[in-house]
Amino acid sequence: CISRQLYSAVKSSNRKKNIPLNTYVSIYSPAYSEQDGAEDGSFMVDHSLEAAELSPEEILIDRENVRNLREQIETALSPLEKKVFDLYMDGMTYQEIARQMKKEPKSIDNALQRIKTKVNKALKK
Incomplete structure (x- = not known):
C-alpha cells in the first residue's frame, strides 16, 4: 500500500495539469522584491493597468x-431575460x-443559462 501510494504521488506530481495553479504570481503581490530596493508600496496589478492604457482611438472603438x-x-433577450440579466x-x-421577481429559483437559473448562450452567440459574431 505504501509503495503504491508513493508511486501515485510521484505520478501525479509529474502531471502538467496543475502547473498554472502551482506557478502563478498573484497580481496583488508587491511589484518589487526587497532586493530591488524600491519600496513604493505598488502592486503588480498597478503596473499592469498602466501598461494597458489605450489611445483615444482605441477607447472610442x-x-x-x-x-x-x-x-x-x-x-436577443426576452423581457424576462432582460430583467434577470439586469x-x-x-x-x-x-x-x-427569484424572490424579487416572485419566480422559482430554477426558472431564474434557466433564464440565466439562456442568457449565457445568447451572450456567447453575440460575442462570436
Whole structure:
C-alpha cells in the first residue's frame, strides 16, 4: 500500500495539469522584491493597468464595440431575460432574483443559462 501510494504521488506530481495553479504570481503581490530596493508600496496589478492604457482611438472603438454588443444582447433577450440579466449584473444571487421577481429559483437559473448562450452567440459574431 505504501509503495503504491508513493508511486501515485510521484505520478501525479509529474502531471502538467496543475502547473498554472502551482506557478502563478498573484497580481496583488508587491511589484518589487526587497532586493530591488524600491519600496513604493505598488502592486503588480498597478503596473499592469498602466501598461494597458489605450489611445483615444482605441477607447472610442472599444466604446462603439460595447454599444453594438449591448444592442445585440438587448434585441436577443426576452423581457424576462432582460430583467434577470439586469438584476444579475447588479450583483444579486439566483435566490434574491427569484424572490424579487416572485419566480422559482430554477426558472431564474434557466433564464440565466439562456442568457449565457445568447451572450456567447453575440460575442462570436
